[in-house]
Amino acid sequence: MEIKKGIAVSPGIAIAKPLVIDSEDYRIPRRSILPSAKVAEVKKVRDAFKSAAAELEEVGSDDKLAQGNIKDIFAVHQRFLKDKNLRKKITDLVYNDLLTAEYAVSTTLRDIANHFAAVPDKYISERATDIYDIEKRLLRHLLGKKREDAASISHEVVVVAHELSPTQTAGFDKKFIKGFATDAGGRTSHTAIVARSLGIPAVVGLEDVTRNIDPTATVIIDGNRGVVVIDPDEATLKQYQQFAVQFDRLEKELDALRDLDAITRDGVAVQLLGNIEFPNEAEMIIDKGGHGIGLYRTEFLYLYSQTEPTEEDHYNAYTEVLHVFGDMPVVIRTMDLGADKFTQSKRFAKETNPQLGLRSIRFCLQNLAMFKTQLRAILRASVHGDVRVMFPLISSLHELRQAKMILRDVMEDLDEDGLKYNPNMPVGIMIETPSAALTASILATESDFFSIGTNDLIQYTLAVDRGNERVSTLYSGADPAIIGLLRSVIHDANKARISASVCGEMASEPEYVMLLLGLGYRTFSIAPPMIPEIKKIIRSVTIESCNDLARKVLMMNSEREVINYLRNAAIKVLPEVF
């Protein structure tokens, strides 16, 4: 039994066998196999060599390809694949050191490649790429099938990976995925967001969970406490099975709140909306008792296809959701790509500091054709419901004006084409940069609504990379700097008589709910599975007590003091959530 501590990012308890996923570029982790599996593992190596050689044979016999230099290169690769000496080196690693076939292949060939790369003679050192090529070919034969398996699993598993990319999570059959555990990541990493939207437990930031994990062992993921137990003993397993039952019971209790209003004990109504990433999550908001979408992320349209989405792709994705919501509000955020969400694409040149680089609205304003395609689809969809458009990462009035000018251009185009749209569609902005928060009174004069993206606002204000495990503990919504900004934004919004909601993670963390209410926020947009829990807190408090709490917190001068105070207050209100 091995217990690992990470960051709990999505609640719940999952007990299942692991599905270990290696990303293509990531170094194959060193993993052991059971002695009983070694004969089968050695066979995997032999089979991979055989099928890779057969594949090469086929390519080599193609007349078009098989000429001159290329033919020679393939012929050399073929000799490597038929080299008994090389194969033995790898199978010995598997057989004697009990390592996985893929690790043995990868480490052996990389050693050889490194040997070549170190030779001063350029002709020889460049041969290292040939060795990497052979490594890739063998790994494709070893893992190719396994990768497909991740998309077509037929039994319940917990996914264990270094880090999950949007492309990988999109490929999962979500029915069978019971939880996530990853080496990297933080509270707001992609893995965390997907886990919460699926309502499955996840623990991230485990550092080395993919190393030495036995694929046949049972794994427990405790998304409440941030613990992962590998190969639990009988007593631990029993204990966790009980926890899981208790957790289910609490979930059912919360589900009973579905049809009740989100209203405080002293009668103040709060609007609870959902954040979604994919159209098919829309139903879950209704299921959980939400009254609209406060943040429809549209990045999936760009991330999950090889080509840029067409106007129809956008339009279909929006109308699909609008049909579910009738006349409830649906806030569509325009493309917010860059930084952590768009690392795999080669379409964009590498930036040394992507978080402060060409991303989000800035990218859109420099890629007008792409931006207009999306705006056109949003406008066309606006006749099918209460559609509102929201621009992300606005950092100055100038940017907001530019974006609105383009929106007007698109409206004119639609007029010319005789297509219908709602000319009064509300136009709002995300408040997620310190500059936007500090100039909220100015921005409010030209916005119909604000939505506070606390994740980015915290990261930019505190200058902390939320995904960097070494500094992520400095990332906190309880910092007096953040609370000060939250207070001034709602103040400015109220003064300008526009609405301001909170759509960042803060609104779905129980300890912050009373504070946000006390500061004056009345609309929260959160991950759908969190709606019942947040509703329960709202129904358990009075605005008077929240105001009181906010007043006290505004007097405090350290993050530690604030967070302890908020946690104690929340535990008193809702002990079972903690």
Add this chain to the structure above:
Amino acid sequence: MRPAMLLVDIASKFSSDIKISNEQTTADAKSIMQVTMLAAAAGTKLAIMAKGSDCEQAVEALKELIEVRMFDEEGRQEAVAAG
């Protein structure tokens, strides 16, 4: 890589155990991995040792490849030019 391939191909025709070495390392002449890792640039001195029933023919054939045919490098260039 191509010279190594020619060498391995010729060595593999013989049943003898054939070793090839530069000053530091010794390689199995039938393993392309080991031969290429000798990383012999032009001008390197190589020693060939063979043990087995056809060891003399083996050394002779490899010697011919290296010393007489020069790994077919010249002939190869002509072939490329013609092709």
